[in-house]
Amino acid sequence: MDSAAHYFDWGFIHISYPNLLLIGLMIVLFAVALVAPFPHGTDRDA
Amino acid sequence: MLERRAGIAAPASEPVAAPAAAPPDGDWTFKARRWIERVLPMDHLLPRRQPYYVGSWVYVFGVVTIAALVWVIVSGVVLSFMGPQWWHVSSLGRFINSLHFWSVQLFFVFMVLHLWGQYFMAGWRDGRAATWMIGVVIFATSILTAFTGYLSQQNFDSQFIAISAKDAMNSTGAGAFFDVLNFGQMYGLHVMLLPIGITFLVVVHIVMVRSRGVVKPIGSEGSPVS
Numbered sequence: 001m002d003s004a005a006h007y008f009d010w011g012f013i014h015i016s017y018p019n020l021l022l023i024g025l026m027i028v029l030f031a032v033a034l035v036a037p038f039p040h041g042t043d044r045d046a
Numbered sequence: 047m048l049e050r051r052a053g054i055a056a057p058a059s060e061p062v063a064a065p066a067a068a069p070p071d072g073d074w075t076f077k078a079r080r081w082i083e084r085v086l087p088m089d090h091l092l093p094r095r096q097p098y099y100v101g102s103w104v105y106v107f108g109v110v111t112i113a114a115l116v117w118v119i120v121s122g123v124v125l126s127f128m129g130p131q132w133w134h135v136s137s138l139g140r141f142i143n144s145l146h147f148w149s150v151q152l153f154f155v156f157m158v159l160h161l162w163g164q165y166f167m168a169g170w171r172d173g174r175a176a177t178w179m180i181g182v183v184i185f186a187t188s189i190l191t192a193f194t195g196y197l198s199q200q201n202f203d204s205q206f207i208a209i210s211a212k213d214a215m216n217s218t219g220a221g222a223f224f225d226v227l228n229f230g231q232m233y234g235l236h237v238m239l240l241p242i243g244i245t246f247l248v249v250v251h252i253v254m255v256r257s258r259g260v261v262k263p264i265g266s267e268g269s270p271v272s
Contacts, residue, residue: 026158029159030104030162030163032103033103033106034102034104038102
């Protein structure tokens, strides 16, 4: 962890792989939250 | 007195208290109570039922952010009580220090996910602009708090960040009253003023969400809301 991170370079984009991976995981988590079924209790409407 | 406690009726000759009259206009406590009851009734503050559209994991991001904030504050209180030598040297101190750091990471991750969710559902609709803007201020204040936290680590990392940041701060003029090389100032801001500000704003944010309810999905303005 003490060594410098490797960077992803593409045009003007310059971002470390750990940060790029984290952003990718956040996007995946957001997409899963949109489509994953939510457990409904008996006290909710509809 | 003993007879009253035992439930025995008072003698007829004893004066009876007059029924409560309507409070005068200057009664600010009564006015404040009525205002709170009107703006934030208890069934809004602690609702038992939620609209059907709240049944989505997207609505969980906000409360997970708050859960992470609780861990940040609890671990931060322990760190501030024990001090830098403890959090750098002892194994328990390093664990609590890591707990503080990773709680902050989760706080930011889920705050951004909550932001995405509110952005794409246009959470500022129907009179909720102030709620959105307070969220923006919480985000900005959190960045400042995290920055002062990195400067308060008391290690080479914090020194490198302070030396790297001072020129940018000075070039904006902010360095005159926000000195990143001043550990006492950065630490005081990080453990006192900024956490109080964030906690206060989060409470206001939640109360505003509860007072108006969760925003309806786009295109379902006519749908009933409990």
